[in-house]
Amino acid sequence: MDKMNRVGILTLPIGMNVGGTLQAFALNKTLRDMGYKVETINNKLNSAEIGRVMRTYRKFTTLFQSLFIKKYITLGQQTICTHHDFLKIKDHYDAFIVGSDQVWRKGCTDGCLYDYFLEFVGNDSKKIAYAASFGISDWEYSEEERKKIYELLDSFIAVSVREASGVKLCDKYLKKKAIHVLDPTLLQPREVYENLCKKVSQKNFLFAYILDENKDKEKIIESYSRTNGLNVFAYRERKRIKNLFLLRDLNLLHYMYPSIRAWLTKFVEANFVVTDSFHGIVFSIIFNKQFIAIANPGRGITRMESLLNTFNLTDRLVYCYNDYSNRIWNRIDFTLVNEILQNEREKSLYFLDKALK
Template identity: 30%
Template sequence: MYRVGIITFHCSYNYGSVLQAFALQKYLETQGYSVKIINYVLTSNFEQYRLFRINRYKESLKYLISDLMFFVPNYRRKINFENFQKKYLSLSDKKFQDNDNMNSLNDEFDAFICGSDQIWNLDCTNGVNPPYFLNFAQKDKLKISYAPSLAHKTFSESFLNDLRNAIKNIDFISIREESTIDAIKGLTDKQIKVVLDPTLLLDSTQYEQVEINPKKNKDYVFVYMLENNTEFINYCNRYSKENNLKIYYLSQKRMSGLNGENLFGIKPEEFLRYIKDAQCIITNSFHATVFSIIYHKQFCTFPTLKSSSRMNDLLRELGLLNRFYNSDFKMNDFIDYDYSDKQLDSLRKESQNYLLEALSTLE
């Protein structure tokens, strides 16, 4: 049995991050591979999740005040995410961070995969971070990128030069967004494939195996807002009032003006079930959009400055661009999930084949 090591954002207290890590691991295991997620942490990226962000206190006392005020929900989030990681993610025995020497991993794995999530997003990693480009892997090891996101459409020449050098030793290259391929295809002679986010490699029946039912009344709207947006809040309040539905929402702080109950810190397993059982979902999150589609829900997606490209790519490919919010948007308009399922099934097979064909070179 071939051994595969995955390096990604697996330890973030973020629903999309842990679920995409789970999905890629799960899919490869179903294909007969021995899979572990490399327990690597980029400390600058993880800083935002610490209970006490001591390094920020010199900047402003507001960070200390916030950490004290939100200690209890932040602690609940920490426990719930770490429990999910322990239960569902197979982590490497050794933990690494930042510039640690990771060469010992070559004794443990036959192949390495970097991805998915925003491990190639310079905003998240402060430029090219070598471990996320498998710089530790020996020349004779198979190196694959699976759906890393660069997030942007345009890049500085400096970043492109760094990226050119970083990807030259990767044997099979794929990215998540069609909208970024033009910016980077000139950096290598290798074919660059656009593939699905790992969460879309699995179907609803596989996620049902990890769901936890929070046992809430199902007459609710589930709201997940990553960027504050007045129009978003107004629409949530208006729709819930017109349809006599409660609002359950996820936010690190109470959203001013949003009339609902904050579920901040719930378990990833509960996150899935809240989406599955909701009357509808209103979000500006890519992964909340993904799971709305997987569970065949009525949903509304608001574009954001940071993630509009990836949401636009996904909705366009599945024939669901009408689920983007605009002034004429109607939540209960018919969604042709028969069509989108056919599109998704085709894209899923292409993405699965990319992985399996790359890994078949081990034989």
């Protein structure tokens, strides 16, 4: 591959969860559709730590995701395990893009923080942040770290963030103007994802995509499915097996580790979605599915609130069972949602086009 028009994307290690892999796929495809020669940097930073706590999960899912990545995402040849490895590719691309996902959340980048602010990149390459996420609305960094990040961001030609709160953090602490853009998954039309699906057969079920189980989430799923006469189909992405709320009397149809194709197919097939996942909300919007989003503090409520606010869907977010039970669940008007999506997509694509020219 010639260096001309080469773009390298730095995101968190992919293949560990469906949302992370699909956002990498979407940004990779978007840039290729724009005419660039794109590689996602083969980032294995912190993979040993992640692997230790997710060994069982990876045993079942990494194979599925690896096959998807091999087919749809172009990875760089250099495997990155240390900061020294990054230096080997510092001049390898015309432009480096960091994003999306929580690349600027301190807890996700411990030990390699400044690499995610492109410290290693040479002076002749453009530095761009696309839909970078701090994950939460609070500032996590020390004053020493803030000063270093301030210096690094000063060399970026364009900065965009995924949450509205990120715009405020960049302005207040880093004196950097950041543009609020869409998660990369939202840059691609639904047809792209439908083409990735297995054969679709419409069924009468509620799709429960829950990352972190608790009793309130169990009660919400049970209540909605009973009231509306829906079976429950559930996927999980957790290491420990915890009965998935048990839900014994709800005709639970399935309980397994999903492939990406199977995961997407369930969104297409479902009558209704209940999720505590950021990307669960994203794909409910993409596929125009009626849904309830359950706040997930451990993974960052800010991400969910910002996404829903963009589409005027904040009334779909609940924080507990009592919050859910006190609501009247009207149907989402996706005509309005799709208009917003189209406008935001154009704005986000314009940001990328302008930054890379």
